[in-house]
């Protein structure tokens with residue numbers, strides 16, 4: 001298939017591009033580079049050994065988005081473009097609703113105009129909120145607790161409603177748990193601008209000496225060691241899940257939703273200990289108060305994806321830490337950043 005990959009220069013997008021190309025699909029990347037670097041594109045091509053077209057386009061711009069469909073014969077779309085920081089979404093809800101909802105509406109409009117009917121969308125486990133107990137299954141009630149999570153849930157509902165009203169479309173929402181790690185080449189990985197919002201890149205930056213210590217939010221959760229438990233999934237397992245979902249979507253019609261997780265939770269301290277073991281570095285940490293909105297335990301029931309997509313995560317926590325560490329060692333201050341950024345140490 002010739003696949004339009006929105007957000008393809010981002011962390012997950014770059015890995016999805018590599019997985020699609022490895023499987024023999026053609027990839028066209030659309031990204032506004034608001035949270036990614038253009039240098040990632042050549043790295044994807046280097047890993048894949050193939051070139052791909054890319055467009056610097058903002059999905060909020062409908063005519064620029066439609067132009068991409070005009071120029072490329074697209075068979076299906078993998079839609080990852082979006083803003084994703086929970087805390088930022090609480091401070092700037094308008095920006096999140098505008099970017100994530102309008103961007104998606106424009107993409108759907110362009111798809112309809114050009115007769116493209118297959119879409120895989122990146123949703124999030126955050127849609128489950130804290131009304132149900134893990135393991136989360138796709139049929140459990142959803143109750144996102146912040147504007148970011150609500151944009152994800154609203155988009156799922158949009159997709160479901162449109163699929164209900166039209167016999168020709170095939171839409172799939174993938175609810176990711178906690179993607180971590182990097183491609184084993186060490187050429188692409190999680191490269192956040194500023195202080196990381198997520199655990200693994202923070203741990204990696206402490207290990208490499210870019211930050212002094214890790215702050216662990218909460219040591220009094222009802223978990224075996226008191227720290228929060230999450231379902232970490234290797235980003236290449238996640239990327240391969242997209243390939244399966246896309247191929248599944250191309251064979252059927254309607255709307256469906258799948259968890260992509262391992263089904264196993266790991267605590268913050270377990271991640272720290274595993275990272276120390278694979279990197280040989282000590283990770284100094286201090287405990288800080290719980291963050292509002294954080295749940296104690298979250299992990300997936302991934303059995304639906306295994307049953308219907310024939311997909312299962314295969315890489316363990318040690319592999320996730322090893323691959324994240326390889327990327328960090330190669331790019332201590334990020335892709336294309338020299339040592340001038342060292343003043344950032346905090």
Ligand SMILES: NC(=O)c1ccc[n+]([C@@H]2O[C@H](COP(=O)([O-])OP(=O)(O)OC[C@H]3O[C@@H](n4cnc5c(N)ncnc54)[C@H](O)[C@@H]3O)[C@@H](O)[C@H]2O)c1
Pocket residue numbers: 006007008009010011012013030031032033034035036057058059060079080081082083084099103122123124125176177178179198
């Ligand atoms: N990383 C996670 O932990 C996680 C978990 C669950 C879901 N997700 C979702 O997966 C998707 C990808 O996440 P990521 O971690 O790779 O984030 P990312 O920020 O690295 O990638 C998102 C990409 O989308 C681009 N983008 C944003 N708005 C755009 C717009 N209007 N038009 C064009 N491009 C735009 C950004 O420049 C970036 O390259 C996001 O939708 C995110 O919400 C991520």
